Amino acid sequence: MDSLNNTRNNAMRDIPISTKVQDDEMDAIDVCSCGNGQKAVYYCFDPKPDCEIGQIYFCDQCKINHLSHASILLTDFKKKYINEINKSFHLIDVTFSNAQAKMDMYSNFLSQCQRGKSILEPAEKRRDPLEDIKKLEQIYEQTKRLRDYGESFFQKNKVSDLNKINMKFRDFVKIVQDFEYISEMNDQIIWDCYQPAFESDFEFDLSSLNTEEKELYYKFKIQALSSRVKKLEVMLKEHNSVKQCIAAIAVQLNIEDRIKGFGL
Ligand SMILES: [Zn+2]
Numbered sequence: 197m198d199s200l201n202n203t204r205n206n207a208m209r210d211i212p213i214s215t216k217v218q219d220d221e222m223d224a225i226d227v228c229s230c231g232n233g234q235k236a237v238y239y240c241f242d243p244k245p246d247c248e249i250g251q252i253y254f255c256d257q258c259k260i261n262h263l264s265h266a267s268i269l270l271t272d273f274k275k276k277y278i279n280e281i282n283k284s285f286h287l288i289d290v291t292f293s294n295a296q297a298k299m300d301m302y303s304n305f306l307s308q309c310q311r312g313k314s315i316l317e318p319a320e321k322r323r324d325p326l327e328d329i330k331k332l333e334q335i336y337e338q339t340k341r342l343r344d345y346g347e348s349f350f351q352k353n354k355v356s357d358l359n360k361i362n363m364k365f366r367d368f369v370k371i372v373q374d375f376e377y378i379s380e381m382n383d384q385i386i387w388d389c390y391q392p393a394f395e396s397d398f399e400f401d402l403s404s405l406n407t408e409e410k411e412l413y414y415k416f417k418i419q420a421l422s423s424r425v426k427k428l429e430v431m432l433k434e435h436n437s438v439k440q441c442i443a444a445i446a447v448q449l450n451i452e453d454r455i456k457g458f459g460l
Pocket residue numbers: 240242243244246247248251261262265
C-alpha cells in the first residue's frame with residue numbers, strides 16, 4: 197500500500213479559504229463609533245478595563261485611547277488568521293489522513309484484537325486505536341465546519357469572532373497531537389494496546405486473517421507466552437527466597453523438624 201501517496205492526495209483534497217485580501221475590503225469595514233466618519237480599521241485584541249465599550253474596533257484618531265492595548269490592523273489580523281487557520285487545519289487534515297491510511301492497513305486485525313480485549317476485565321487502561329480514530333474523525337469534521345463557519349466572519353470583518361475561532365483551532369491542534377500515534381501504527385503499538393488479549397485464552401478467528409495477519413498473530417502469541425514464562429520465573433524466584441528465609445528462621449528457633457511437616 198502506498199500510504200505516502202494516499203496522504204498527499206488527502207492533504208490536497210481541501211482548498212484553503214480566501215488567500216488574498218479583497219480590494220473592496222475597505223468598503224466592508226464599519227465606520228468608527230467616535231463619530232468622526234473614519235473607518236474603524238484597527239482591532240483591539242487585548243481590551244483593558246479603560247477600553248470603551250464598542251471601541252473594540254477603532255479608527256486612526258481613536259488609536260490614542262488604546263496606546264497601552266495590543267491592537268492590530270483588521271487587514272493584518274485577517275492575513276495572520278488565514279495563515280494560522282490553514283496551517284492548523286492542514287496539520288489536523290494530515291494527521292487524520294495518515295491515521296486513516298494506517299487503519300485501512302490494520303483494521304481487520306485490530307477488530308479481532310478489540311474482540312479479545314472486550315471479553316477481558318478492563319484491569320488497566322490502554323490506548324484504543326479503533327475508538328481514537330472515531331474521535332479524530334469527529335475533530336476533523338468539527339474543525340472543517342468551524343473553518344467554513346469563520347468564512348462569513350472573515351467577509352464581514354468580525355475579527356473578534358475570528359480570534360475566538362483561532363483559539364479553538366489551537367486547542368484542537370493540541371488535542372490532535374494525542375492521536376498522532378495512530379498514524380505511526382506498527383507491531384509494537386498494537387502489542388502495547390492489546391497485550392492482555394494475547395496473554396488470554398481468547399483465540400482469533402484465523403479464517404478471517406490473511407497470511408501476514410496470521411504471522412502477526414502467532415508472533416504475538418509467542419511473545420505473550422514468553423512474557424508469561426518470565427513472570428512465572430520471577431514468582432518462582434520470590435517463592436524460593438521466601439522458603440530460604442523461613443528455613444533460616446526455623447534454624448534460629450530450632451523448629452526445623454516441625455516446619456518440615458508443612459512441606460517447607
Ligand atoms: Zn482597547
